[in-house]
Amino acid sequence: MDMIDYGMRARHYDIEYSFNKDKDFIASLVTPNVRTILDIPSGTGRNLWLAETGREIVFADLEPAMIEILSKKLIQRKKIPRVRAVVADMRDLDLGMKFDLIIISHDAFLMFSKDDEVKAVLDCMQQHLSSSGRLMIDVSLLESTSLSLQNTPMCYDPELPDGKWKTDIVRALDHESFLFRRTRQKHIADLVHFDFSYQVKTNETDLQEYKSKLVLRRYTYSALDILITSTGLEIKERFCDYDRGSFRHDSTRCIYLVGHEK
Known part of the structure; x- marks a missing residue:
């Protein structure tokens, strides 16, 4: 089985x-005084609907393959004015502008496992946030006992024993192809390590198999509060x-909805 990087x-x-459970919440943040929006990491454009709001928007992601797909979507929409997609690292961001709304949605913030990385991200967000702007940080706790399934990241199952594989995604890609994903997780200190195994099938024929990995950090809210305010x-x-x-x-x-100190 081939190992394929995250870009694939x-x-x-x-x-x-x-x-898309967060769509209405994010939409509620796009108030009349919000003129500029940064969506990071954007992936291939899960929040591309923001482009229809008429604001100046930057979609940013570290992975070039994600931005390539997102850019093609924008071209298909006839390059909506004042909307662009860029390759950028949240830890070392320099876009040369400030934003009235910055969105770090659905547990993306958990991908930074070290305090210095988290502080670098927050410093960059602060530098890019307008004086009255808001930064949205959406996170869940990765506790193995207290979580309800609807509040966990999509890849995380608090009831799944460490090291045990589980098929958690079976979805149609088109009228004849299906994506199957198996996931296993392991808790090590304040991190949760994920292994993903994928199969793309047409009927009963394997077209492709590949693997990838992900590490998410487990926080307490008090620790998050300290990192944000520091x-x-x-x-x-x-x-x-x-x-x-x-x-x-x-x-x-x-x-969290975060802004500059008064």
Whole structure:
């Protein structure tokens, strides 16, 4: 079985990450005073609907294959004015402009496993945030006992024993091809390591097999609060779900809205 890097997963990203439960929440943040938006990491454009809002928007992702696909989508939409897609690293970002809304959606923030990486990301976000802008950071706790399944990252199963494989995705790619994904996870200290095994099939014929990996960090909210505020940012609001439920410290998800200190 071939090992294929994360860029090769871009071709199936729209199928694998067909998550849209946060769409209405994000849309509620696009208020009349929001003129510029940064969506990072954008993948292949899960939030491409933002391009229809008429704002100036930058979609950014570290993986060139993701941006290549997203750029093609923009061309198909006749290059919507004031919308662009760029390859960029959240830890070393320099876009030369400020944004009224920055979106780090659905657990992407958990991909940074070290404090210095997290601080570098937050410093970059602060430098790119307008004076009255808001940064959205959407994260869940990766606890093995307390989470409800609907609040976990799509790849995480708090009830799955370490090292055990589970088929968690079977989805149609087109009228004759299907994507199968198996996942296993392992908790090591404050990290969760994921192995993914993919098969693309037409009927009963294997077309392709490949593997990839992912590491997500386990946080406590108090540790997140300290990291966020240590960079000079201020937590303005936070919610436990996409319906703006009141946050509590035993919530399994936290959606931070962060801005500059007053």
